[in-house]
Amino acid sequence: MKLQTKIILAFLAVILMPLALMGISLLLMGRFMHLPSLSQLDPAYQEILSQVAVMIILVLVITAVLLTSWLYNSIVKPIATLQKATRAIKDGDLDFSLQVTGADEISELCQDFEAMRVRLRQTQEEKIQYDRENKVLISNISHDLKTPLTAVKGYCEGILDGVAASPERMTKYIHTIYNKACDMEKLLDELTLYSKIDTNRIPYNFTRISVKDYFADCAEELAMELESRGIELTYSDLLEEKAEIIGDAEQLKRVVNNIISNSIKYMDKKQGIMSLRLRDDGDFVRVEIEDNGKGIGAKDLPYIFDRFYRTDSSRNSATGGSGIGLSIVKKIIEDHGGRIWATSLEGTGTTIHFVLRKYQEKQEEEHEQNSDRGRRREHR
Ligand SMILES: Nc1ncnc2c1ncn2[C@@H]1O[C@H](COP(=O)(O)OP(=O)(O)OP(=O)(O)O)[C@@H](O)[C@H]1O
Ligand SMILES: [Mg+2]
Structure with missing residues (x-):
């Protein structure tokens, strides 16, 4: 009934x-x-x-x-x-909306049901977006792997057909095959890291890092590598006093390397110039990495940190890449509690800025003391 x-x-x-x-x-x-x-x-x-x-x-x-x-x-x-x-x-x-007002138990049940529907809708949208990105990823991987694979196949066929008759030619063929295999390995490494980072499977090893020392070492290492590529790097430490951050030194190095590798890849000037700057930004340390490369158009700038996003000119150029680099960088910085953004002028150059919170001993100590006191009170 x-x-x-x-x-x-x-x-x-x-x-x-x-x-x-x-x-x-x-x-x-x-x-x-x-x-x-x-x-x-x-x-x-x-x-x-x-x-x-x-x-x-x-x-x-x-x-x-x-x-x-x-x-x-x-x-x-x-x-x-x-x-x-x-x-x-x-x-x-999941596209309807359940509008029930009131404060009795049945109205509350309906409101909870509506909240559940909204959550399910979000999960469904996230899944659709994830599937779409996976499809793009698979097509990017196939494309990026196909190019070096075709080359490897071609050179191997050349060796089998006896085209590489002289020892010099043979060495050249083997070198090329080796380089292509390295490209494929790099791409696969990047993809593995990306999938680990995306599913929060990267175990961070957070320690106290002295910002001045860390970035000075970074700049020294980079300057040598960049010099061999004809790019000049200037390092300016504008921090007023010593500052420390809590971070994972290895992952932060990955951040800097990914940004620098973009600057190298998208450099179109004869004399490449780059600068690495440290500044104070209130409770944060701000790091700026500037290049005088080809720059990024205003329409692309908001999206460069999105997964798999590459500007049209990058996609059409010979430079390889899957558009993953900066999304990894963003994830690492955000996992450190920081923020990252870019400014750029097409034809002139790009600056990537990121901020990391300074470690404040006093606050941390006070915090620890308070929690100690709390623990003692609980104990009594
Ligand atoms: N310094 C830069 N100068 C000019 N364009 C840049 C620079 N950095 C990034 N970009 C643009 O932003 C896009 C996204 O960069 P990202 O590092 O995520 O991908 P990628 O370099 O294309 O590929 P990957 O890093 O996966 O090898 C690039 O394709 C490029 O168009
Ligand atoms: Mg990149």
């Missing part, structure tokens, strides 16, 4: 039962107490009594109707809406 029918029947019973009881009691009272019957009463009394009876029935009916509709609106209606919503979800439709 439907809930609606049950409620109507309950209220009919509420009206009929007292009436029936009243009728039976009057009959019994008349019989055993020898009271006069209604027809024996004065007509004026008869009139008053029948009016009272009609009034009682009317009040009972109106109360029953009002209570039924109140209960119908606050129980049956929201349950019916909830049932419709559940069926929609069962059929895979």
Whole structure:
């Protein structure tokens, strides 16, 4: 039996039962107490009594109707809406919206149901986005692996056909095959790292790092490598005093290397110039890495940290890449509690900025002392 029918029947019973009881009691009272019957009463009394009876029935009916509709609106209606919503979800439709206001338990149940629908919708959207990105990734991997593989195949065929007759030629072929294999290995390493980072499987090894020393060493190493590529690197430490950060030295090196490798890859000037700067930014240390490369157009700039995003000119150029580098960089910086962004002028150059929070001994000590005190109080 439907809930609606049950409620109507309950209220009919509420009206009929007292009436029936009243009728039976009057009959019994008349019989055993020898009271006069209604027809024996004065007509004026008869009139008053029948009016009272009609009034009682009317009040009972109106109360029953009002209570039924109140209960119908606050129980049956929201349950019916909830049932419709559940069926929609069962059929895979998450695009509706369940609007039930009120503060009773059923309204709260509907509001929780709506929150669940919104969460499911988000998860579904994330999954669609993830699947789309995976498809792009697979097509990028196939494309990026196909180029070196074709070359390796070609050179091997050359060796088998005896084209590499002289020892010099043979060495050249083998070198090329080796280089192509290294390219493939690099791509696969990047993809493995990317998938680890994406699923939070990178175990960070956080330690206290002295910013000045760390970046000075970085700059020294990089300057040598960049010099061999004809790029000049200037390092400026504009920090007013010694600062420390809590970070993973290895992963931060990956950040710097990825940014620098982009500067090298997208360098289009004869004399490449790069600078690595450290500045104070309130409670943060700001690191800036600037190049005088080809720059990034304003329409591409907001997206360069997105996974697999490459500007049209990069995609069409011979420079390899999957558009993963900067998304890894962003993830690492954000996992350090920092922020990263880029400024660029097409044709002039690009600057990547990132900030990392300074380690403040006093605050940390106070924090530790407070938690010690708290622990002692708990102990007592
Ligand atoms: N210094 C830069 N100068 C010019 N363009 C840049 C620079 N850094 C990044 N870009 C642009 O941003 C895009 C995204 O960079 P990202 O490092 O994520 O990918 P990628 O270098 O193309 O590939 P990968 O790093 O995976 O090998 C690049 O394709 C390029 O178009
Ligand atoms: Mg890159």
